[in-house]
Amino acid sequence: MTIPKTTICLWFDKDAEAAARFYAETFPDSRVNAVHTAPGDYPDGRAGDVLTVDFTVLGIPCMGLNGGPQFPQSEAFSFQIATDDQEETDRYWNAIVGNGGAESACGWCKDRWGVNWQITPRTLTEAMKAGGAEAQRAFAAMMEMRKIDVATIDAARRG
Template structure:
């Protein structure tokens, strides 16, 4: 069944490879279908992978191989909530270690240019609490690339 609302992500040529990688890393993720181009078009040739239907952590997505016309930007990112440093490390290391790169404040970019926020729940909870707790946690986060759960928890306590 095709969902009513689906995130569509533009890839140059590797939508299927990206989707299979995401399915191998994140829970409740899978590649559901691979559709090939019925004819030549500006982004693909007849028979090439054109559209991939997949889910990431239960969120329905479509990957389109459209060529290099529209590169990824930080205007779109997946935000993955984590519960422990081990989980944070596992996702971060999978993305960065597979040709991706680190950014700031819990953000990283996969090798296809898609942006990810690997965000421990303790950080989100601190920001929601606001006040001094939120300010301390935010200030701590601003010094980090991958989020350090223990440092955020310490900042929350003051």
């Protein structure tokens, strides 16, 4: 396997493999590529512990590093997932929140490992790109939501 030029590295306390396997089960074009164990002891683990996991999320190469609790995930990084309809929006939202995650506002949620996700229907992104009154109405509707309701965004776009 060729090493990609760019890889997103996600720091986990100790569950990089579990997170990578969840992502591979949840999203298309996602998989666990390799699991690597530590060749020696390190500050938050021992030789033989899973140290890194190479995985792909929706075609994006990633590496999970079991680095310990020093650097928790934050909203400063998120995966934004463009969805085509309410069914797809619900499927991803429910998978993340229903597996120990948490809801946030405006289409954001957090998985049980602290990684943030924006589950964003394309209709919302299209409304923002349209600008003007359409964007203002869709934005106002979104500000009242946790999970995005496609029908409500579509109605706001129409005015």
